[in-house]
Every structure is written in structure tokens, then in C-alpha cells.
Amino acid sequence: MPEAKLSLRGVVKSFGENAVLRGIDLEVCEGEMICLIGASGSGKSTLLRCINQLEPIDDGSVWLEGQDISEPGLELGPVRRRIGIVFQSYNLFPHMSALENVLLAPRRVLQEEGRALTARAEALFQRFGLDLHMHKYPDQLSGGQQQRVAVIRALAMRPEIMLFDEITAALDPELVGEVLNVLRQLRTEGMTMLLATHEMGFARELADRVCFMDGGVIVEEGTPEQIFSAPQVVRTQEFLRSVLR
Amino acid sequence: MAGVSTVIVLAAIILLVPLAPGWPQVKASFFDGGVFAQTFPTLLKAFLIDVMIFAWSVPLILMLGLAVALARGAMAPALFPLRIFGAIYVDVFRGVPVVLTIYLIGFGVPGLGLPRPWNSPYIWGTVALVLTYSAYIAEVLRSGIESIHASQRNAAICLGLSERDAMRYVILPQAIRRVVPANMNMLVALQKDVALLSFIGPVEILRQAGIYKSLLANFTPYVVAAVIFLIVTVPATRYADHLLNRDRNARS
Numbered sequence: 001m002p003e004a005k006l007s008l009r010g011v012v013k014s015f016g017e018n019a020v021l022r023g024i025d026l027e028v029c030e031g032e033m034i035c036l037i038g039a040s041g042s043g044k045s046t047l048l049r050c051i052n053q054l055e056p057i058d059d060g061s062v063w064l065e066g067q068d069i070s071e072p073g074l075e076l077g078p079v080r081r082r083i084g085i086v087f088q089s090y091n092l093f094p095h096m097s098a099l100e101n102v103l104l105a106p107r108r109v110l111q112e113e114g115r116a117l118t119a120r121a122e123a124l125f126q127r128f129g130l131d132l133h134m135h136k137y138p139d140q141l142s143g144g145q146q147q148r149v150a151v152i153r154a155l156a157m158r159p160e161i162m163l164f165d166e167i168t169a170a171l172d173p174e175l176v177g178e179v180l181n182v183l184r185q186l187r188t189e190g191m192t193m194l195l196a197t198h199e200m201g202f203a204r205e206l207a208d209r210v211c212f213m214d215g216g217v218i219v220e221e222g223t224p225e226q227i228f229s230a231p232q233v234v235r236t237q238e239f240l241r242s243v244l245r
Numbered sequence: 246m247a248g249v250s251t252v253i254v255l256a257a258i259i260l261l262v263p264l265a266p267g268w269p270q271v272k273a274s275f276f277d278g279g280v281f282a283q284t285f286p287t288l289l290k291a292f293l294i295d296v297m298i299f300a301w302s303v304p305l306i307l308m309l310g311l312a313v314a315l316a317r318g319a320m321a322p323a324l325f326p327l328r329i330f331g332a333i334y335v336d337v338f339r340g341v342p343v344v345l346t347i348y349l350i351g352f353g354v355p356g357l358g359l360p361r362p363w364n365s366p367y368i369w370g371t372v373a374l375v376l377t378y379s380a381y382i383a384e385v386l387r388s389g390i391e392s393i394h395a396s397q398r399n400a401a402i403c404l405g406l407s408e409r410d411a412m413r414y415v416i417l418p419q420a421i422r423r424v425v426p427a428n429m430n431m432l433v434a435l436q437k438d439v440a441l442l443s444f445i446g447p448v449e450i451l452r453q454a455g456i457y458k459s460l461l462a463n464f465t466p467y468v469v470a471a472v473i474f475l476i477v478t479v480p481a482t483r484y485a486d487h488l489l490n491r492d493r494n495a496r497s
Contacts, residue, residue: 054399081405091400095418104414105404157404 003066005030005192006051006161010060011070013043013050020046022216023060028161033193035203035224038213039239044196045088047213048163051194052083065160081109084154085163088170090146092138098149099125099134102156109157124152128182144175151182162186164195200243204228212236273463280465284457288469291453295439298371298449302439303432305375310382315412317387331383338380343438347373351445366446374442378435385427389420426492429485433478440474450474 004027013021020043028034036044049055051062053069053076062070069079092101102121106112112120125131128148138146147167154162164183168176180202186193187206197203203210203224210227212220212235220227220236228244231237262268316324317331338346350373355364362368393416401411443452450470457466 052403054403076402077405077407080403083403085403087396087400089396091396093397093400093415093419095422105401105406108407108410108414109405153404 004028004063005032005065006194007063008047008051008060009063011047011050011057011062012059013046013055013057020216021050021057024216024218026211026218028192028194031190031192032208033187033191033206034195034209034211035207036194036196036211036213037198037200037203037227037239038219042213043216044213045165048085048165048194048196051163052080052085054085077109081105081157082160083163084157084159084161085165086147086150086154086167088166090138090143090150090170092146092150092153094138097135097137098130098141098152101138101149102153105153106156121152121156124155128152128185142175143171144178147171147179148182151179151186161192161194164193164197166196166198169198198243200228200240212239214239275464275468277463277465280457280461280463281469284454284461284466285469288450288453288457288466289473291448292450292470292473294447294449295436298367298374298439298442298447299436302371302374302378302435305371306378306382306435309375309379310386313379313383314386314390317383318390320408335380335383338377339384341377343374343377344441344444346377347441347445349373350376351442366442370442370445370447374435374438378431378438381431382428385424385431386420389424390416392423393419423492426485426489429481429488433481433485436478436481437474440470 006026006028008024008026011021011024012019024043024047026034036047038044046055050057050070053062053074056072057070060070061068064079064082068074069076092098093104096104099118099121102124103117106117106121122131122134125134128151130145130148130152133141133145133149138149141149150167168179171179176199180199183193183195183202184206195203195207205224207224209221210224211218212227212231212233214235220231220233226232227236228240231240263272265271313331313334316327317335319325319327319331347370351366351369354369354372355366358364397415397419398408398411401415402408406414440449440451443449443455448456450473454466454470458464
């Protein structure tokens with residue numbers, strides 16, 4: 001097994017009295033796609049936010065290619081630019097056009113400028129079929145289009161790993177497909193991805209590994225085949241029965 | 246219906262007020278057409294001084310107000326003194342009547358015996374206005390900054406942006422846009438308060454009207470001054486209200 005791109009060791013996180021993560025161990029290898037499933041409140045989103053240090057962790061450690069990125073006092077800008085994240089609520093900047101949303105971080109963080117950068121951004125829009133909407137503002141785009149722009153915005157930083165936090169959960173059903181297609185495309189391009197998702201069919205189709213979370217721990221972990229066809233743990237069975245009905 | 250009632254009310258005022266026993270004297274001393282025509286041009290010219298003071302105060306107020314707003318929102322523990330300073334600043338200058346600040350600074354500082362031009366009431370009057378109004382503007386801006394959802398900041402720093410860049414490129418542009426109407430109302434109030442500098446020296450419109458009042462033994466110059474203020478402030482207030490309504494409709 002190759003060295004893990006990202007590894008979590010005994011990650012613990014509480015909000016006040018409420019222990020949200022109670023010791024998470026997880027390894028993500030280069031090019032791997034892992035889906036986190038589980039009920040709302042099981043800690044999936046918090047786990048993702050602890051990986052890019054949006055939430056400081058209380059115990060344990062997070063390693064990105066052999067570097068402990070959860071060390072207190074570490075300058076986080078350089079770490080965060082290597083980890084892309086897309087949120088459920090898109091969070092596009094409403095005062096900027098789609099293209100400006102994408103250009104901001106490469107300009108300010110990577111010091112890229114001019115034609116070369118614009119061309120690179122335009123190519124991304126083209127790749128995901130949004131080149132006609134590049135100059136529109138977020139409120140002129142559908143939810144699905146906004147979410148695809150959010151993916152492009154994260155990709156423009158050339159991240160080494162992408163985190164997706166239930167990115168289809170806020171979408172109307174007919175718009176879910178176009179966003180999942182973006183993920184399929186990234187999968188074929190070999191992007192390392194970690195997704196929190198409620199799309200069981202999608203997880204089953206594309207994930208290398210599926211982790212079922214409950215009560216702040218990973219209860220069961222395995223290939224989609226193992227998890228969806230022959231779950232071993234009672235809680236996993238119950239959860240799948242309730243969502244696959 | 247609205248039209249009819251308006252006409253009735255206006256007619257009542259026009260017909261009834263002149264019936265009051267003191268009306269002839271009031272009319273003579275406040276609404277003298279001759280005095281109006283005679284003093285209007287000079288008062289309008291004096292009003293330009295108000296406009297001038299207003300014009301150079303506004304950019305200073307906006308800059309200082311933004312600085313104080315940012316100081317009050319500073320998150321880093323090391324910047325705690327800055328936060329405290331911001332809070333005290335805002336409390337003090339919003340808590341003291343503008344006139345008092347103008348008196349204290351306008352008379353107090355030149356009293357230190359500063360050489361010309363540093364004893365000018367224009368300078369210290371402006372300083373008093375800037376200190377007072379930037380405290381108000383800072384609070385408005387801060388409320389604007391706080392109204393921008395934390396997810397915007399998170400999205401920015403997750404892209405690798407520094408806190409500073411997140412504030413500058415993501416949060417502030419949205420916050421400022423949101424508080425433009427409220428700040429417009431502040432500036433209208435400022436335009437009126439510029440006249441308070443008359444108490445420390447500059448012969449602007451209010452002072453000039455006072456001079457005419459003594460000279461002509463007639464109050465009409467004050468009415469002229471009021472009319473001139475209204476010509477400027479009414480359209481500005483209406484415009485601010487228009488922006489506010491547009492904003493409210495856009496968000497609902």
C-alpha cells in the first residue's frame with residue numbers, strides 16, 4: 001500500500017459538552033475516492049472541517065503527505081490551498097461574477113496574473129460546461145450551476161485533495177445529476193476525493209471505499225460492495241435499511 | 246381622497262394662521278420678502294463654506310470610521326487593546342453632544358497657543374466633526390460587517406486567502422454595499438451639523454444669517470438659511486430612502 005495522501009489519527013472534536021468526533025482514524029491514498037455516509041449529526045461535516053483546519057481539533061492529528069497540519073500555531077494558508085473544499089450551501093461570493101469568484105484566490109494566493117490565469121480559468125469553465133455562464137453573477141445562476149462554479153473555484157487552486165460536504169443536499173432533485181457528473185469527471189481524472197454524501201447510489205457506483213459514521217466514530221468501513229450488500233454491523237444495517245427503503 | 250384632505254388642511258393653515266393675533270408681527274419679522282431677496286445671494290455664498298467643510302470632512306470620516314470599525318472587529322488576542330480602544334472611542338464620541346465636542350476641541354486646542362494656521366477653527370472644527378461622525382459611521386460599518394454570514398469568510402480562507410484578504414475582497418465589499426443607505430442618512434445629518442461650527446468662528450451660513458439678523462433686526466435670514474438647507478437635504482434624504490427601499494425589496 002502506498003503512503004497515504006491524508007491520514008487522520010485519533011481525531012477528537014467537541015463543541016462544548018457535545019463530543020462530535022470521538023476518535024477518527026482514516027487513511028486516504030492518492031487518487032482514491034472515499035464516501036462518508038451516515039445520518040445527519042453523525043459528524044461527517046465536522047470531520048471534513050477538521051481536515052482543512054476550519055475547526056481546530058481537540059486531540060489526535062491530521063497529516064497531509066507526512067506533515068502534521070493540525071499542529072497548533074501552524075500557518076494555515078499554505079495548507080488550505082492544497083485542500084479544496086466545496087460546501088452544501090455553495091458560498092459563492094455574491095458581489096463577483098462566476099469568473100471573478102474563480103480568479104480571486106489564484107491572484108491573491110498564488111500570485112498568478114493576466115492572460116495565462118484567465119485562460120486557465122476559462123478552460124475550467126469549458127471543461128465543466130459552464131463557459132456560457134462565466135460572466136454571470138451567482139444570483140443569475142441555478143443552484144446546480146452555482147455549485148459547479150464552487151467546484152471550479154476550488155479546482156483553480158490546483159488542490160491535491162478535494163473535500164465535498166454534501167454538495168447536492170441543497171439542490172432541487174433535477175439539478176443533482178449535473179453536479180454528480182462533475183464528480184464523475186473528477187473521478188476519471190484521478191482526483192483524490194473525500195465526500196460526505198447522502199447519495200447512496202452514487203457512493204455505491206463510484207467510491208473506492210465507503211465509511212459509515214455514527215455517533216462521532218467510523219462504525220464500519222469497506223468497499224461499496226461490502227457496505228451496501230453485506231454490512232456487518234447492526235447500526236450500519238439499520239441505517240441502510242432506513243435510507244434505501 | 247388623499248388629494249382632497251391635503252387641500253383642506255392646506256387651506257385651513259393658509260386661512261387660519263393669519264387670523265392669529267400675533268401673525269402680522271411674525272409675518273413682518275420672519276417672512277419679509279424684501280429681506281429674503283436681499284440676503285439670499287450672500288447666504289447662498291456662505292453656504293458654500295458649509296459645503297466645503299462637508300466635502301473635506303466626508304473622506305476623513307469614512308477612512309477613520311472604517312479604521313475604527315476594523316479595530317473593533319479585530320479577532321486576534323494580540324489586538325485586544327485595539328478592540329478596547331475602538332469601543333471606548335465609539336462610546337465617548339457617540340455619547341457627547343456634537344456641540345460640546347466642537348466647543349471643547351474648537352476652543353480648547355487653539356488655546357494651547359498653536360501658531361497660525363494651526364489655530365484655525367476650520368481645522369479644529371473639522372476635527373471635532375470627523376471624530377464624532379466617524380464613531381457613528383464605524384458602528385454602522387461594523388453592523389454591516391457582522392451581517393455578512395460567516396460562511397463567506399470560511400469560503401475565502403478555505404481557498405487559502407489570509408484573514409486580511411478575506412476582509413478586503415470578500416466581506417467589506419458586501420458589507421459596505423449593505424450600509425450605503427444608512428450612511429447616506431448619516432451624511433445628511435453631518436451636512437446640517439456643519440452649521441454648528443458657526444459657534445467657534447467660521448462665517449458660514451448660520452453665522453452669516455445671525456449677522457444679518459442683528460443688522461436688519463429681522464429673522465427672515467434664518468428662514469432663508471433653512472430653505473437653502475432643505476434644497477440640499479431633502480433630495481439627499483429622499484435618495485437615501487429610495488436606496489433603502491430598493492435594498493429591502495431586493496432582499497425580500
